[in-house]
Amino acid sequence: MKAVSRNIIVSKTARYFFMGCAPSKVKSVWFVLHGYGQLASDFINDFESLADESTLIVAPEAFNKFYLRNFTGKIGAAWMTKEDRENEIIDYVNYLDSVYADVLSGIPRKRIKISVLGFSQGTATACRWLTRGDARADRLILWGGGIAPDIDLLKCGDLLNSLNLTIVIGKNDKVVSEEQLKIELRKLEENLINFSFERFDGGHELNVDQLKKYFSD
Numbered sequence: 001m002k003a004v005s006r007n008i009i010v011s012k013t014a015r016y017f018f019m020g021c022a023p024s025k026v027k028s029v030w031f032v033l034h035g036y037g038q039l040a041s042d043f044i045n046d047f048e049s050l051a052d053e054s055t056l057i058v059a060p061e062a063f064n065k066f067y068l069r070n071f072t073g074k075i076g077a078a079w080m081t082k083e084d085r086e087n088e089i090i091d092y093v094n095y096l097d098s099v100y101a102d103v104l105s106g107i108p109r110k111r112i113k114i115s116v117l118g119f120s121q122g123t124a125t126a127c128r129w130l131t132r133g134d135a136r137a138d139r140l141i142l143w144g145g146g147i148a149p150d151i152d153l154l155k156c157g158d159l160l161n162s163l164n165l166t167i168v169i170g171k172n173d174k175v176v177s178e179e180q181l182k183i184e185l186r187k188l189e190e191n192l193i194n195f196s197f198e199r200f201d202g203g204h205e206l207n208v209d210q211l212k213k214y215f216s217d
Contacts, residue, residue: 007087016060016099017044020051023106027054028113030215031100031137033129034059035120035144037068037076043119046206050215060099062125063091079125092125093133100135115139115214119206120175124148130163131156139164141214144173144204146184153191165195168210170202 017040020026034043040061047057062077080088114137118126123145130137131151140163147153153160167184169176188195200210 007084012063014061014063014095014098015040016058017041018056018058018103019044019048020056021053023056025054026056026107026112028115028215029056029058029103029107031058031060031096031103031114031116031135033079033116033118033122033125034062034077035122036078038119039065039075039077046208047211049208050211055215056103058099058103060096063095064088079121089128089132093129096125096129097133097135100133109136113138115141117141117143117214118145120144120204127151131159137163139166139214141166141168143168143206144170144176146176146180147188147193153187153193157191157193161192161194165193166214167195167197169197169199170204170207171199172201172203175204 030047032043032047034040040059044057044059047059051057062079064078064081065075066078068074068076079092114135116126116130116135116137116139118124118141120143123142124147126140126142127148128151129135130140140160142165146167147160169181185197198210200207202210
């Protein structure tokens with residue numbers, strides 16, 4: 001007899017990390033989404049020098065945690081896998097919407113600028129969140145990755161064009177090949193998506209000096 005799959009909805013305790021100013025002083029909020037195998041608690045430390053008296057940095061954390069090697073030691077997290085893919089996407093979009101609502105409760109939305117930065121696997125996560133969820137942002141930075149392949153660029157074109165989209169790839173990035181990069185940029189151009197493309201001296205990693213440029217805009 002063949003097994004049958006059935007999904008149920010359960011409650012789950014999730015966490016996010018933040019640093020920066022008090023809510024009463026916020027002028028800019030950054031939601032930063034980590035990559036595969038990272039934890040938000042580590043990832044947010046790359047932004048420590050950029051938090052100031054008017055900037056709040058928020059790092060949500062993916063649900064799927066695992067040991068990076070064997071069954072002990074350092075732990076990482078992943079936003080999703082191909083297993084039960086659609087439900088995993090729905091779950092993290094709902095979670096990110098909840099983080100957004102929690103962070104912005106009591107902060108007048110018109111008063112602040114909201115930016116979303118996704119790194120590596122977090123780039124696809126950021127795209128799906130902003131195109132499927134309830135959150136609204138002023139800027140989207142995709143670092144070490146591109147638009148999620150399942151995003152309908154024709155359908156979501158107006159939204160993406162409202163996000164001041166920037167794609168950032170290290171000159172020595174070993175994860176994003178030059179051929180993949182050419183295909184990605186050509187796809188955006190062919191679908192009339194407005195974006196800026198920038199490179200920096202480095203690999204598949206964040207670069208603080210490059211980050212400072214976007215935080216000072």
